[in-house]
Amino acid sequence: MERTFIAIKPDGVQRKLIGEIIRRFEAKGFTLVGLKMMSVPRELAEKHYEVHQEKPFFPGLVKFITSGPLVAMVWEGDGVVSSARKIIGATNPLTAEPGTIRGDFGVSVGRNLIHGSDAIETAAKEISLWFTPEELVSWDSAMAGWLYE
Numbered sequence: 110m111e112r113t114f115i116a117i118k119p120d121g122v123q124r125k126l127i128g129e130i131i132r133r134f135e136a137k138g139f140t141l142v143g144l145k146m147m148s149v150p151r152e153l154a155e156k157h158y159e160v161h162q163e164k165p166f167f168p169g170l171v172k173f174i175t176s177g178p179l180v181a182m183v184w185e186g187d188g189v190v191s192s193a194r195k196i197i198g199a200t201n202p203l204t205a206e207p208g209t210i211r212g213d214f215g216v217s218v219g220r221n222l223i224h225g226s227d228a229i230e231t232a233a234k235e236i237s238l239w240f241t242p243e244e245l246v247s248w249d250s251a252m253a254g255w256l257y258e
């Protein structure tokens with residue numbers, strides 16, 4: 110079953126949106142298989158965003174991600190990688206569609222509340238970067254028969 114890495118960034122935690130964000134993924138029908146609240150070490154933030162290391166916003170992004178607690182999660186379900194990106198919305202919350210997390214709760218690109226892996230291969234890399242295998246819990250949702258044919 111497909112898995113994706115989702116992180117509620119420090120602004121989402123401070124804004125008390127943890128419950129609302131988890132609710133949206135649960136209500137859609139995805140299954141939570143990994144969850145931890147953590148302070149992010151600088152090296153982990155830099156590794157996670159290494160594709161952006163030459164960008165002017167990189168130092169500020171690393172400072173922001175390491176500035177407070179973050180909630181790291183792994184969600185499972187058919188098509189969860191691309192569906193999660195739709196639930197999250199466009200990178201800039203001002204242009205993100207209403208009904209998406211960023212569209213409903215954010216106003217600036219540097220405080221866009223949540224991260225979601227952008228492809229299946231990226232998801233696998235990010236899951237192994239943020240979680241050990243022992244931290245992930247495989248379980249069968251009792252609702253599966255009502256979610257899938």
Ligand SMILES: Nc1ncnc2c1ncn2[C@@H]1O[C@H](COP(=O)(O)OP(=O)(O)OP(=O)(O)O)[C@@H](O)[C@H]1O
Pocket residue numbers: 161166170199200218219220221223224225226227
């Ligand atoms: N111009 C910018 N100014 C400040 N921060 C930015 C800017 N562009 C991107 N970022 C930050 O870098 C993150 C990664 O940018 P990317 O283009 O990969 O967007 P994304 O894939 O929608 O976001 P994420 O990887 O966090 O899910 C953004 O989520 C945002 O927090």
